[in-house]
Amino acid sequence: MMHSLRIKLSLALIITSMSAVIVVGVVAQWRVSTRFDQMAMERSFENFQADVTAYIASYGSWNEAQQVERFGQFVRRRHMPTDTLSDEPFFAGPKSRIGPAGRRLTPPIPDEPEWAPPFLFILLDPQGKVLLGGGKYENGEFVPVSARLGASPVMLENQVLALAIPQGKPNLSAIDRNYLATIREALIYGFFIAGMLAIFLGFLLSKRLSSSLHELTMAIRAMNQGELRQKVTVHGKDETGILAEAFNRMSADLAHAYEELEESHRTISEQALLLKELSIRDELTQLYNRRYFNEQAIKLFAQMKRYNHSLSFMIGDIDHFKRINDRFSHATGDEVLKAVSGILKNSTRASDIVARYGGEEFVVIFPETPLMQAAAQCERLRKLIEGFPWSTIHPDLQVTMSMGLSDDLSLERFEHILAAADNNLYRAKADGRNRLCSAALEPECATL
Numbered sequence: 001m002m003h004s005l006r007i008k009l010s011l012a013l014i015i016t017s018m019s020a021v022i023v024v025g026v027v028a029q030w031r032v033s034t035r036f037d038q039m040a041m042e043r044s045f046e047n048f049q050a051d052v053t054a055y056i057a058s059y060g061s062w063n064e065a066q067q068v069e070r071f072g073q074f075v076r077r078r079h080m081p082t083d084t085l086s087d088e089p090f091f092a093g094p095k096s097r098i099g100p101a102g103r104r105l106t107p108p109i110p111d112e113p114e115w116a117p118p119f120l121f122i123l124l125d126p127q128g129k130v131l132l133g134g135g136k137y138e139n140g141e142f143v144p145v146s147a148r149l150g151a152s153p154v155m156l157e158n159q160v161l162a163l164a165i166p167q168g169k170p171n172l173s174a175i176d177r178n179y180l181a182t183i184r185e186a187l188i189y190g191f192f193i194a195g196m197l198a199i200f201l202g203f204l205l206s207k208r209l210s211s212s213l214h215e216l217t218m219a220i221r222a223m224n225q226g227e228l229r230q231k232v233t234v235h236g237k238d239e240t241g242i243l244a245e246a247f248n249r250m251s252a253d254l255a256h257a258y259e260e261l262e263e264s265h266r267t268i269s270e271q272a273l274l275l276k277e278l279s280i281r282d283e284l285t286q287l288y289n290r291r292y293f294n295e296q297a298i299k300l301f302a303q304m305k306r307y308n309h310s311l312s313f314m315i316g317d318i319d320h321f322k323r324i325n326d327r328f329s330h331a332t333g334d335e336v337l338k339a340v341s342g343i344l345k346n347s348t349r350a351s352d353i354v355a356r357y358g359g360e361e362f363v364v365i366f367p368e369t370p371l372m373q374a375a376a377q378c379e380r381l382r383k384l385i386e387g388f389p390w391s392t393i394h395p396d397l398q399v400t401m402s403m404g405l406s407d408d409l410s411l412e413r414f415e416h417i418l419a420a421a422d423n424n425l426y427r428a429k430a431d432g433r434n435r436l437c438s439a440a441l442e443p444e445c446a447t448l
């Protein structure tokens with residue numbers, strides 16, 4: 001795409017400059033040849049005027065001169081040495097070249113007029129009567145005024161002797177023709193040199209122009225691919241420079257806005273995550289809260305039941321917790337809750353779900369775990385709680401937990417298994433606390 005733009009720009013520049021060169025060349029050529037024609041005409045007129053005045057001066061008047069000698073004969077005689085005179089018509093073109101001193105120059109140059117043909121002009125007397133018709137008018141005929149408009153006066157001592165009307169184009173001299181040919185040649189050379197220069201400059205300029213645009217296109221492509229922060233080189237203060245500056249500014253603004261957006265998005269995501277965590281965690285113990293536990297438990301219960309897998313559920317309650325609060329302080333009670341939470345969390349599998357169900361009540365779901373295995377695990381937990389160095393919190397402190405366990409997936413809903421476990425907990429409390437009760441451990445609950 002860029003290359004085609006470069007080619008287009010180059011072609012446009014080359015065509016423009018070549019057109020300018022052609023126009024200049026044609027105008028110069030036209031002006032030069034027009035000027036040469038004009039100069040040749042002026043020279044011819046000067047010669048003609050000199051011949052006419054000399055002719056009239058020689059014999060007194062045109063008419064008297066005509067009685068003695070024809071004008072053509074006079075002109076030939078005037079310009080050539082007598083020994084070269086012949087009857088050959090002068091205007092047919094001289095066969096030889098005459099030097100300024102009247103000597104013949106050899107070798108003769110064929111077809112080259114020595115001076116402008118004498119009858120390049122029609123000659124009229126001051127009243128408009130034809131003296132020399134030039135083949136167009138008869139002698140003695142009157143030329144209409146309109147035809148006399150371009151006539152030049154032939155003067156002698158401030159007197160108009162006659163009028164000369166130019167007809168046809170003068171023949172250029174060999175020197176003039178050489179000049180013209182040289183000028184034409186120079187113009188052709190100039191045309192080629194200017195053409196080469198135009199091509200070179202065209203490529204150079206288009207490269208400069210298109211390279212700025214190329215850089216911009218590449219930067220936009222990179223932006224499309226996600227790299228919003230782009231910086232292109234600013235070349236000068238022209239339109240491409242302004243464009244590049246504006247692009248850099250926009251790119252920086254866009255990248256900045258995007259970074260801010262990303263940052264706020266990250267903050268929002270983090271906050272959402274935090275809020276979600278807060279909504280499912282118990283503030284004091286950092287275990288899952290009751291609401292989240294119920295959601296997960298209902299799902300797991302349905303899943304295990306559906307695929308006929310085992311699942312055990314334990315509910316535990318700290319023994320005489322009210323007494324701990326009352327005897328040691330509410331803060332100590334909180335410390336106890338946190339310590340029990342730590343034991344439950346750290347001593348169960350990651351796949352087990354541990355939650356604070358309320359007050360001093362804790363629940364654990366053991367997925368894929370049959371009752372006997374869960375009972376052994378609960379017994380281990382019970383012993384860990386009992387064996388915890390509570391004296392580090394208070395020298396007289398001793399904490400135990402009663403637990404109820406159930407794995408009855410034949411029950412219809414999770415709430416039923418919860419109630420079954422709660423019944424076993426109730427039995428554990430009734431049987432003297434610090435023990436685990438479940439159907440499998442009937443008739444006695446696991447004790448110390």
Ligand SMILES: Nc1nc2c(ncn2[C@@H]2O[C@H](COP(=O)(O)OP(=O)(O)OP(=O)(O)O)[C@@H](O)[C@H]2O)c(=O)[nH]1
Nearest residue numbers: 317318319320321322323325330331333334359360
């Ligand atoms: N420190 C503290 N105490 C709490 C918290 N939540 C509940 N409790 C207290 O826990 C006590 C529970 O007492 P009870 O329900 O009578 O049970 P208990 O004293 O443990 O007796 P048993 O369960 O029969 O062994 C109440 O006094 C509650 O105020 C808590 O977050 N922190």
